[in-house]
Amino acid sequence: MIQVSERKQDGVLILGLEGRLDASTSGILEKRLLGTIDGGEIKVVLDFSSLDYISSAGLRVLLMAAKKSKGAGGKLVLACLKSHVREVFDIAGFSSILPIFSASDEAVNSF
Amino acid sequence: MDSLMDLLINLINSMAVIIVVAYVLTRSQFYSEIMEKRLTPVNQLLLAYIFGVFAIYGTLSGIKVFDAIANIRDLGPAIAGLIGGPWVGLGAGLIGAAHRYLQGGFTYLPCSTATIVAGLMAGLVYKWRKGEFIGVSGAIMLAIIIELIHMGLTLLLSRPFEEAVVVVKTVIGPMVVANAIGMGIFAFIISNLIKERKTEAEKRLIEGELQVAREIQMSIVPRIFPPFPDRPEFDINAVLEPAKEVGGDFYDFFFIDSDHLFFTIGDVSGKGIPASLFMAVTKTLFRAEANQDASPQEVMSRVNNALCRDNDTGMFVTVFCGILETRTGRIRYVNGGHNPPYVVRRDGSIENLATGGIALGVIEGASYKPMELVLKEGELLVMFTDGVTEAMDRKGNLFTEDRLIDTLKSSKEYGARSTTEDILAAVRGYAGGAVQSDDITIMVLKFLQAGAGNE
Numbered sequence: 001m002i003q004v005s006e007r008k009q010d011g012v013l014i015l016g017l018e019g020r021l022d023a024s025t026s027g028i029l030e031k032r033l034l035g036t037i038d039g040g041e042i043k044v045v046l047d048f049s050s051l052d053y054i055s056s057a058g059l060r061v062l063l064m065a066a067k068k069s070k071g072a073g074g075k076l077v078l079a080c081l082k083s084h085v086r087e088v089f090d091i092a093g094f095s096s097i098l099p100i101f102s103a104s105d106e107a108v109n110s111f
Numbered sequence: 112m113d114s115l116m117d118l119l120i121n122l123i124n125s126m127a128v129i130i131v132v133a134y135v136l137t138r139s140q141f142y143s144e145i146m147e148k149r150l151t152p153v154n155q156l157l158l159a160y161i162f163g164v165f166a167i168y169g170t171l172s173g174i175k176v177f178d179a180i181a182n183i184r185d186l187g188p189a190i191a192g193l194i195g196g197p198w199v200g201l202g203a204g205l206i207g208a209a210h211r212y213l214q215g216g217f218t219y220l221p222c223s224t225a226t227i228v229a230g231l232m233a234g235l236v237y238k239w240r241k242g243e244f245i246g247v248s249g250a251i252m253l254a255i256i257i258e259l260i261h262m263g264l265t266l267l268l269s270r271p272f273e274e275a276v277v278v279v280k281t282v283i284g285p286m287v288v289a290n291a292i293g294m295g296i297f298a299f300i301i302s303n304l305i306k307e308r309k310t311e312a313e314k315r316l317i318e319g320e321l322q323v324a325r326e327i328q329m330s331i332v333p334r335i336f337p338p339f340p341d342r343p344e345f346d347i348n349a350v351l352e353p354a355k356e357v358g359g360d361f362y363d364f365f366f367i368d369s370d371h372l373f374f375t376i377g378d379v380s381g382k383g384i385p386a387s388l389f390m391a392v393t394k395t396l397f398r399a400e401a402n403q404d405a406s407p408q409e410v411m412s413r414v415n416n417a418l419c420r421d422n423d424t425g426m427f428v429t430v431f432c433g434i435l436e437t438r439t440g441r442i443r444y445v446n447g448g449h450n451p452p453y454v455v456r457r458d459g460s461i462e463n464l465a466t467g468g469i470a471l472g473v474i475e476g477a478s479y480k481p482m483e484l485v486l487k488e489g490e491l492l493v494m495f496t497d498g499v500t501e502a503m504d505r506k507g508n509l510f511t512e513d514r515l516i517d518t519l520k521s522s523k524e525y526g527a528r529s530t531t532e533d534i535l536a537a538v539r540g541y542a543g544g545a546v547q548s549d550d551i552t553i554m555v556l557k558f559l560q561a562g563a564g565n566e
Contacts, residue, residue, distance in 0.1 A: 022548075023381060055501075055549070056380035056427075063473060064425040092429055092448035093469030093477075 042074030159202025166207025192233025204230025359386025
């Protein structure tokens with residue numbers, strides 16, 4: 001299961017992810033993210049502090065959303081990844097193409 | 112007004128009885144045969160009999176109105192005709208009509224006639240539709256028309272005329288409504304049943320196709336072990352267990368010249384059909400690009416670029432690939448976002464080839480860092496996908512790299528096949544009965560002895 005919460009800080013939209021991001025839940029996040037980007041949000045931070053697990057299906061959704069955001073002139077940034085979640089990004093080589101920060105304030109200020 | 116309401120309620124009561132019985136009937140094996148249009152004489156007789164009994168029940172549960180009986184008898188033969196055809200409708204109609212005829216009374220003639228007409232008309236609709244069920248609205252309309260005909264017959268055939276008019280005026284509302292509702296509900300039950308069977312059939316079709324797809328997918332990865340019995344320099348073994356019928360993991364190995372073995376292991380994002388299609392493409396691209404003049408990083412880079420083009424769905428694949436020089440045990444390799452393999456050394460120590468790179472299909476023009484290692488005689492390169500390290504037990508705990516390392520440490524005999532089997536057994540044992548959540552792939556390459564070469 002996955003829950004997505006929303007809050008705004010300094011004009012940046014922060015989406016908090018809670019639970020697991022895998023093949024069964026990635027559809028939910030995909031809809032939410034694409035809706036957000038279509039709605040014109042160009043500064044988006046994804047807060048991973050409550051996310052326990054990510055699979056390749058989840059990585060794929062993030063990739064698609066990042067590409068779409070970039071296409072719309074925006075940016076998608078990740079923050080507060082738990083260590084084993086971070087490892088997944090590192091191994092797949094995504095850490096070099098998706099901006100990752102350790103604290104959400106840092107992420108917000110990066111815009 | 113009051114008694115009109117009572118009339119309606121009573122009719123609906125008796126209709127409810129029929130609906131419940133009908134529902135049970137439609138879930139029976141006997142009824143499945145009817146659905147499949149296997150109308151044997153026995154089936155038809157049985158159907159006519161059952162709905163004839165419904166018709167009689169309709170009469171018996173009818174409400175006396177003056178000298179007539181308001182009821183839902185016509186429903187029995189009407190439904191029988193709609194689902195079984197004219198003979199069945201006629202049969203049920205005759206049974207119901209005969210019983211009604213014997214009850215006598217003011218309207219015995221129009222009522223008996225209407226019952227037979229109901230069965231015949233519904234049967235004709237069946238014929239007109241060539242056995243296809245007419246649907247809820249059509250059935251309701253038929254029921255209404257039948258009742259209107261019934262009323263018409265009453266005015267036509269019952270004397271004195273004045274009394275017939277009074278009866279019709281009283282019962283027409285409740286009877287049309289009750290029959291329409293009863294027919295509507297029954298038609299709804301049948302429609303749902305038809306939809307259910309169609310969905311079942313489509314599901315079986317898809318499952319059949321998935322089975323074939325699995326066979327195809329399993330046949331495109333090398334499956335004969337040992338694959339090169341005439342090559343004393345090395346041994347290689349692999350297993351692939353998709354989580355579903357088809358999956359996104361793959362492995363491959365082939366000679367690019369007499370002394371060089373190209374091998375790959377990969378994992379497409381996701382699982383199931385989409386991943387399996389991407390897997391087939393990726394594996395084929397590697398076969399196409401690998402040749403004796405290309406380095407692993409060149410091959411990886413070309414395959415990556417090919418995958419990035421026309422990739423609308425954002426699929427990506429992690430790949431580890433290398434070239435073994437059979438004369439020396441030297442392996443040149445690159446890693447594209449895949450789980451770094453382990454090397455088991457002669458002294459039992461276990462190293463991890465910690466090297467990165469980005470998964471393929473993400474960014475066109477990505478470059479990959481060429482690396483090298485040498486396997487001495489007896490040493491192993493253990494490759495796997497995250498289906499191994501992320502295998503879960505029933506509580507959701509992961510197998511993890513640590514357990515993989517433990518398994519390697521406690522192996523008895525370090526053969527290519529035995530090591531593969533040890534790891535698979537450890538993963539299966541750990542998972543217990545938990546459902547496999549990801550494709551599992553293991554490939555072990557063991558260097559045996561330096562080759563003589565073809566100088």
